[in-house]
Amino acid sequence: xxxxxxxxxxxxxxGNVIRELLKLTQQPDIISFAGGMPSPDAFPNEVLSDLxxxxxLTKKVAMLQYGESExxxxxxxxxxxxxxxKGIKASPExxxxxxxxxxxxxxxxxxxxxxxxxVAVEAPTYLACINIYKMYEAVFVTAPNDEVGLDVEALxxxxxxxxPKLLYxxxxxxxxxxxxxxxxxRQALAELLTRHDIVLVEDDPYGDLRYEGExxxxxxxxxxxxxxxxxxxxxxxxxxGLRVGFAIARPEIARKLVLGKQTTDTHASQLAxxxxxxxxxxxxxxxxxxxxxxxxDAQRRKMKEMIDLYMPKSIxxxxxxxxxxxxxxxxxxxDAKVLMKEAIEEKRVAFISGxxxxxxxxxQNTLRLNFSNSSIEKIEKGMKALAEVxxxxx
Amino acid sequence: xxxxxxxxxxxxxxGNVIRELLKLTQQPDIISFAGGMPSPDAFPNEVLSDLxxxxxLTKKVAMLQYGESExxxxxxxxxxxxxxxKGIKASPExxxxxxxxxxxxxxxxxxxxxxxxxVAVEAPTYLACINIYKMYEAVFVTAPNDEVGLDVEALxxxxxxxxPKLLYxxxxxxxxxxxxxxxxxRQALAELLTRHDIVLVEDDPYGDLRYEGExxxxxxxxxxxxxxxxxxxxxxxxxxGLRVGFAIARPEIARKLVLGKQTTDTHASQLAxxxxxxxxxxxxxxxxxxxxxxxxDAQRRKMKEMIDLYMPKSIxxxxxxxxxxxxxxxxxxxDAKVLMKEAIEEKRVAFISGxxxxxxxxxQNTLRLNFSNSSIEKIEKGMKALAEVxxxxx
Numbered sequence: 001x002x003x004x005x006x007x008x009x010x011x012x013x014x015g016n017v018i019r020e021l022l023k024l025t026q027q028p029d030i031i032s033f034a035g036g037m038p039s040p041d042a043f044p045n046e047v048l049s050d051l052x053x054x055x056x057l058t059k060k061v062a063m064l065q066y067g068e069s070e071x072x073x074x075x076x077x078x079x080x081x082x083x084x085x086k087g088i089k090a091s092p093e094x095x096x097x098x099x100x101x102x103x104x105x106x107x108x109x110x111x112x113x114x115x116x117x118x119v120a121v122e123a124p125t126y127l128a129c130i131n132i133y134k135m136y137e138a139v140f141v142t143a144p145n146d147e148v149g150l151d152v153e154a155l156x157x158x159x160x161x162x163x164p165k166l167l168y169x170x171x172x173x174x175x176x177x178x179x180x181x182x183x184x185x186r187q188a189l190a191e192l193l194t195r196h197d198i199v200l201v202e203d204d205p206y207g208d209l210r211y212e213g214e215x216x217x218x219x220x221x222x223x224x225x226x227x228x229x230x231x232x233x234x235x236x237x238x239x240x241g242l243r244v245g246f247a248i249a250r251p252e253i254a255r256k257l258v259l260g261k262q263t264t265d266t267h268a269s270q271l272a273x274x275x276x277x278x279x280x281x282x283x284x285x286x287x288x289x290x291x292x293x294x295x296x297d298a299q300r301r302k303m304k305e306m307i308d309l310y311m312p313k314s315i316x317x318x319x320x321x322x323x324x325x326x327x328x329x330x331x332x333x334x335d336a337k338v339l340m341k342e343a344i345e346e347k348r349v350a351f352i353s354g355x356x357x358x359x360x361x362x363x364q365n366t367l368r369l370n371f372s373n374s375s376i377e378k379i380e381k382g383m384k385a386l387a388e389v390x391x392x393x394x
Numbered sequence: 395x396x397x398x399x400x401x402x403x404x405x406x407x408x409g410n411v412i413r414e415l416l417k418l419t420q421q422p423d424i425i426s427f428a429g430g431m432p433s434p435d436a437f438p439n440e441v442l443s444d445l446x447x448x449x450x451l452t453k454k455v456a457m458l459q460y461g462e463s464e465x466x467x468x469x470x471x472x473x474x475x476x477x478x479x480k481g482i483k484a485s486p487e488x489x490x491x492x493x494x495x496x497x498x499x500x501x502x503x504x505x506x507x508x509x510x511x512x513v514a515v516e517a518p519t520y521l522a523c524i525n526i527y528k529m530y531e532a533v534f535v536t537a538p539n540d541e542v543g544l545d546v547e548a549l550x551x552x553x554x555x556x557x558p559k560l561l562y563x564x565x566x567x568x569x570x571x572x573x574x575x576x577x578x579x580r581q582a583l584a585e586l587l588t589r590h591d592i593v594l595v596e597d598d599p600y601g602d603l604r605y606e607g608e609x610x611x612x613x614x615x616x617x618x619x620x621x622x623x624x625x626x627x628x629x630x631x632x633x634x635g636l637r638v639g640f641a642i643a644r645p646e647i648a649r650k651l652v653l654g655k656q657t658t659d660t661h662a663s664q665l666a667x668x669x670x671x672x673x674x675x676x677x678x679x680x681x682x683x684x685x686x687x688x689x690x691d692a693q694r695r696k697m698k699e700m701i702d703l704y705m706p707k708s709i710x711x712x713x714x715x716x717x718x719x720x721x722x723x724x725x726x727x728x729d730a731k732v733l734m735k736e737a738i739e740e741k742r743v744a745f746i747s748g749x750x751x752x753x754x755x756x757x758q759n760t761l762r763l764n765f766s767n768s769s770i771e772k773i774e775k776g777m778k779a780l781a782e783v784x785x786x787x788x
Contacts, residue, residue: 004593005559006650007530015651043458049450052665064437064633066429067738099493099637099659110529114402115509120649132657135504136401144736165399173413197399212469239458243493256400259407264500267664270635271446318706333706 007252009115009135031382033369034350036175036324039299040373042292043239044284051278055271063271069262071097072244072273078281079232079246086207087221088230090248096257099203099268100185101233101245105129107260108201108229109136110168111253118164122150124327124357124366126175126203129168140359143167147318149174149181152188159196166199171219173206173323176357176368180321183216190222198227199253205233205245208289210322211297226250229257234276235290236324242272296324299379306383324372327354330365331394337364339389347385403509403529411596420578425776427763428744430569430718432654433693434767435679436686437633438678445672457665460661465491465640466667470677471711473626473640480601481615482624484642490651495599495627495639499523501654502560502623503530504596505647513557518751518760520569520597523562534753537561541712543568543575546582553590555729559594565613567600567717570751570762574715577610584616593647599627599639602683605691605768612695620644623651628670630718631683636666690718690766693773697765700777706788718766721748725788733783741779 004076055063070076076092083090098104105128113119117135122127123142130140141162144154150169158164171181181189193200202219218228226249233245247257262269279285307317311328318327330336336353343349354366371379449457462469470486477484492498499522507513509531524534535556538548544563552558565575575583587594596613610665614624620643627639641651655661673679685712697720701711705722712721724730730747737743748760765773 004647004650005506007504007506007511010505010653037460040455040459043455045450045454047425048458049447052446052450053443056439056446060439061434061437062635064442064635065434065441066629066634067433099663103659110401111398111404112401117401128657128660135654135657172438235460240460240660241456241458243661245657253398256398259404260529263522264658265497266522267632267635267637269493269637269666271666272663298397312776358419 009137013131013134029351030344030348031320031374031378031385032350033371033374033382034352035373036370037373038236038240039292039295042295044279044288047279047284048239048275051275052271055278057276059274061198063274065265065270067273069258069267071095071268072270072277074281075273075277078277082280083230083232083248087217088248092250094248094254096247096249096254096261097268097273098245098247098261099265100235100240100243101203101231102128102132102245103264104229104231104245104247104257105132105168105201105203107247107257107264109133109138110260110264111256112166112199113138117166118162120155120158120162120164120167121359122169122174123360124176124354124363125359126170127357129203133168140286142360143169147179147196148185149179150185150189152185152192156192156196159192159198164198166201168201168203169219170203170206172216173209173320174203175206175323176324176325176352176354177319177327178325180185180216186219187222188387190219190224190228191229194225200228201231202228203231205231205236206323207297209238209293209324211293211300213321220248226253229253237285238276238279242269242275244268244272244276262357296372298376299374302376302379303369303371303383306379307388310384310387312390324370326369326371328367328369330367332365334393335364336367338391339393340367343386343389347389348383349385351386403530403531407525407528409765422502424738424742424744425768425772425779426744427765427768427776428463428746429767431767432630432634433686433689436689438673438682441667441673441678442633445669446665449668449672451747453668457668459664461661461664461667463652463661465489465662466664466671468675469667469671472671476674477624477626477642481611482642488642488645488648490641490643490648491662491667492639492641492655493659494629494634494637495597495625495641496522496526497658498623498625498639498641499526499562499595499597501641501651502660503527503532503660505650506560506593507532511560512556514552514556514558514561515753516568517562517754518570518748518757519562519753520564521751523597523751527562536754537563542579543573544579544583546579546586550586550590551778553586553592555683558592560595562595562597563613564597565601566598567603567714569600569717570719570746570748572712572714572717572719574610580610581616584613584618584622586620587617587621594622595625596622597625599625599630600717602631603687603690603718605687605694607715609688613726614642620647623647627629630674631679632670636663636669638662638666638670692770693765693768694771696770697763697777700773700781704778705749706784708788709784720762720763720765722761724761726759728787729758730761733787734761736782737783743776743779745774745780
């Protein structure tokens, strides 16, 4: 039998390396700093259980019947009001509920990209965004950056030369680096979007996980001409298993996102949307965030302590004020993949080498450590073991 | 401000006509035979409420953490065993859980279609499939059919002439016509798939809603060379709001579907998947199906009774043995859209004119009536009112 004639867009597509690795690291004896998952202690099961019971018994049909592609209206209203606290002005009609915010990256590609269109991303950038835009046969160009993220002046030259159609950024507590773009750069970026008529996909799943320092407003809050598609998520704040995120975009773009959503999966799970709505609107989110931020902050500090105590001084580490990740840059010439393999096999400790976060295939000497998914005890034990491997090579 | 430069694939894309219309018909005074929704009395809220509580309190992390893109493994196992009763042999690894089976149509396009590739569909066919494959810039060719569905002999000529890459069918209780393809044609089709190395997307959301006659095995059960992607759904059996469906395909294709799923929405809602699993595996599904089939059968019979009593004899109606729809063919020259508009405006009764189910823009004199979403009383009242409009024109 001949092989199936798949679409050209699958050429060179491998599975999401991290999702494949996650399967491996689910073995119970592994300490994993690899994934980007919330802590198993961070889920509000009891409250959600009560809410699910109440919703299914009192809202009845609305929970189980088909819903609107735009999303559950009460949640759209609540989000519009919630983001106004972050300076984003949006009507509920400009809020589209998604099956996780990652779907917003997919839909931005679906509605915007022709094969060969250019997308500007940071190097490194969120791994899944590379695979998603590849599915639309995008060509990547690198948005230049430094220790605090995107360099807007340098980006302007890239835009003039390469004419990308989309710019994808995680401006706050970036995955994988943990970096946060300062206010002035965000303002300059918002102006640049208008000047060059380029669309920004501003992905912000971590913004509310801040453990120190002052919040920085979203680029979307400065986006007076509607060039930014803002993506938000409840995956890191409540639960990734529910699959509820959202996009905010001006009506012209929002309508196209809905068209994309209709032709993808009709709508997000009604029960999941309603659970998120009730959890947020009844005030549970606020206290829950306080609790998980305190927990993640302790984990972040413990990991920093272990890095300072045991890791080779020749590694450069990011200093995240929030989010879920530390980013390490090893001395040139050291391949983090080699260390990763040895750490998993010899020490049963996993992390992610950084290469797959680079659309251009560079970054061999980089790595990402997740602190949100491991207890203080595991961070202590795992980081000590990891340092033994690292010290052998440096 | 210039308009946004959207992707070429959006050219000529309008919203899903039915989903737009559904919003209109949600006004409380409208009797709607328009949508394809389950009855509001068909949802097992109490059982699902108990299960949700139990799952969230006992399975804890597994319900709220990230899951695998392939889906919740116990559900994949249960489905593999369930479909074996329908003659489909599949390992759990060949079962991929989707956020509704419609996502399977989208993913089949994503992994199979290059712009300009041909897709064979029946005329009429499922409306959403037209919009979904349009997003992949497919060119439609018509799979010839008659009163019982696809004419396989005539299809072979079309295949030789047009070389379609995909064939999309709803062989059982088709949406919109309610037709079911007989066994011999299915056997002939399975052989033809192998002979021409063409992939069939066999969409089967209604197969378990049979009210009379004998079940006909799925084409997938005869697909010895693995050319069929079988799509199943719990939307019509349990709840569309949960958004849980599945695809069954041979490993090579299943892997690509997972790749598509990873780059679309990561995975389906864990809680929704687990609810479906517990509902099915604890035996609730069987009794529930008995109950809703009895209910839908009564609605189907009542609608037939009203058609026979009041509708003009010049309309040809389908005789569905299951599913959710009657299909009517008006005398040539009568435009069903005109009747639809008058029925909604003058009588507050909605149905769907058939034109949008035809990829080639024909079918102006056709219409679809849904009986699953209206009570016996509404069917009596609504059909009488509808017949008044229809009799004016015939």
